Amino acid sequence: MSITSGYPGLDGTAAVGSLLERGRVASQAGLDHLTLGDQHATRSFPYVQNVPAIGRIMADWPRDKPIGLLLLLPLWNPVIAAEQIGTLAAMSDAPFIVQTGIGSGARQFAALGADLSSRGRITDASITAMKELFAGKQVTAPDLDIIDASISPRPPQPVEWWIGSGVAPAAIDRAAREGDAWYTSPGLDGDALAVAADSYRSSCERHGRTPRIALRRDILVGDDHDATVRLARSVIERGYRGMGTQIIAGGVEHVAEQMASFESINVDDIVARTITVDQSTALRSIELLADVRAAIA
Numbered sequence: 001m002s003i004t005s006g007y008p009g010l011d012g013t014a015a016v017g018s019l020l021e022r023g024r025v026a027s028q029a030g031l032d033h034l035t036l037g038d039q040h041a042t043r044s045f046p047y048v049q050n051v052p053a054i055g056r057i058m059a060d061w062p063r064d065k066p067i068g069l070l071l072l073l074p075l076w077n078p079v080i081a082a083e084q085i086g087t088l089a090a091m092s093d094a095p096f097i098v099q100t101g102i103g104s105g106a107r108q109f110a111a112l113g114a115d116l117s118s119r120g121r122i123t124d125a126s127i128t129a130m131k132e133l134f135a136g137k138q139v140t141a142p143d144l145d146i147i148d149a150s151i152s153p154r155p156p157q158p159v160e161w162w163i164g165s166g167v168a169p170a171a172i173d174r175a176a177r178e179g180d181a182w183y184t185s186p187g188l189d190g191d192a193l194a195v196a197a198d199s200y201r202s203s204c205e206r207h208g209r210t211p212r213i214a215l216r217r218d219i220l221v222g223d224d225h226d227a228t229v230r231l232a233r234s235v236i237e238r239g240y241r242g243m244g245t246q247i248i249a250g251g252v253e254h255v256a257e258q259m260a261s262f263e264s265i266n267v268d269d270i271v272a273r274t275i276t277v278d279q280s281t282a283l284r285s286i287e288l289l290a291d292v293r294a295a296i297a
Contacts, residue, residue, distance in 0.1 A: 001026055001289060002035045002070075002216070002273040005053070008045040015046040016053070018279050023057035025283050029290040033066040035097055035271070040075055041111035051084045058091050066160065068097025074119040075103055075112045078126040078141075079149045082133040089155035096155055099183050100127065101164040102171070120170060127161065127178050134159055162214050167196045176203030176211070181269065186216040189246045197265045214269040215262055218247045220277065221288040225251030235275055247275060252288055256295035 003022045007015035019036075026034050034057065036050035050069040061067050069088075071081055089096035102119040103109065109116040122144070129141045129149075139149045163179030165171030166188065175182040182200045184193070197213060204211040218240075222228030232249030240247070248258045259270050272289055274282045 001031050001033070001286070002037060002271050004273055004276070005037050005048045005050060006039065006042065006045055007048070008276065010046060012046045016048050019048045019053055020056060021279070022274075022282060022286060023053075024060045025286045026289075027057075027060045027062065029287055031286075031289060031293065032269075033068070033097060034061060035068045035070060035099055038070040038072045038075075038101070039108070040072075041108050051088070055088060055091070058088070061092075063091075063093045066094045066097050067092060068099065068160070068162075070099040070101060070164070072101050072103035073126040074114050074116075074122040075109070076126070078129045078144060079133065079139075079146060079151065081126070082130045083151045085130075085159065086134070086151050086153045086155055089157060089159065090153045093157065095158045095160045097160045097162055098130075099162040099164055100179075120174075124174060124178070127163075127174075131161075167192060167199075169199065172196060172200050173203045176200055176209055177207045179209075181212040181214045183214045183271075184216055186218055186273070187246055194265050197267075201266075211266075212268045213266065214271055215267045216271045216273065217259070218275045219255060219272045219285070219289075220247070220249040220275050220281075221252060221255050221285045221292060222249075222281070223251070223284070223288070225254055231277065231281070232275060235277065240275060249275075252291045252295060255288075256292045259292065260296050 003019060005019060007018055036054050038050055039047045054069050058067060085096060085098060102123050106116055125141060125144050129139050129144055129146060132139045133151045134154055136154060140147050161179045162181040162183035163175035164183040165175050166185040188196060201211045220228055220232045229250050232247055236247060248255055274285045
């Protein structure tokens with residue numbers, strides 16, 4: 001699952017505490033993997049930064065289960081990003097998941113001195129540089145202002161690259177060419193998702209790669225199906241992330257049925273992110289994901 005890192009209405013201390021508590025509950029629920037998102041220069045609410053947070057969560061997370069984080073690569077120096085991942089991965093016996101995105105938002109890019117117009121090119125170059133650093137190579141990449149860089153420690157286990165994208169052909173091709181999985185945009189649904197999935201599989205065949213689809217969905221699981229649906233509807237009506245039908249909400253049986261329906265497009269992983277609700281409701285939703293997982297299995 002993916003734990004939300006943004007906590008509107010809380011101060012920084014409470015936000016960090018909420019995130020860590022959700023990580024502990026996810027570990028106790030026996031979920032397959034856990035990741036944190038990436039966002040910078042937020043104004044109206046605290047956004048807990050993923051590198052220190054995932055390091056703390058790993059103290060409670062099983063060493064033999066994958067864990068990782070999202071990196072909006074155009075906002076990161078790839079050497080620093082690779083060093084952080086190398087250190088985090090050394091704390092685990094499982095593959096470390098690196099989810100990538102190209103990022104958005106002119107203000108966020110300006111705050112970090114990044115160029116919004118070159119984000120696709122920078123993402124490609126950063127992935128290449130980081131893979132070489134993980135392999136122990138000395139890297140020079142003038143387009144990234146990198147000269148004779150190397151890192152240590154390096155990930156002792158394989159790094160899984162989950163390349164995030166929407167439906168843009170170049171982005172889907174990047175996922176097939178560079179990734180171990182296509183990490184879908186959470187807004188993709190219906191025919192658009194099916195068409196994009198076909199395009200991704202075709203690109204994988206062209207590049208000689210094995211397709212793997214990691215589908216993102218914002219979810220809410222509750223003990224009372226009708227009450228959970230009503231709560232989710234009220235969140236959606238307030239404009240939650242601009243999404244509507246893509247959110248899955250309800251009791252365990254309903255959520256399991258909705259997730260199982262993605263078998264028709266050969267989804268391999270479903271990454272569940274709890275929608276913005278109060279902490280106790282969110283924690284119960286995470287607990288019930290264990291029952292959803294069992295129902296699907």
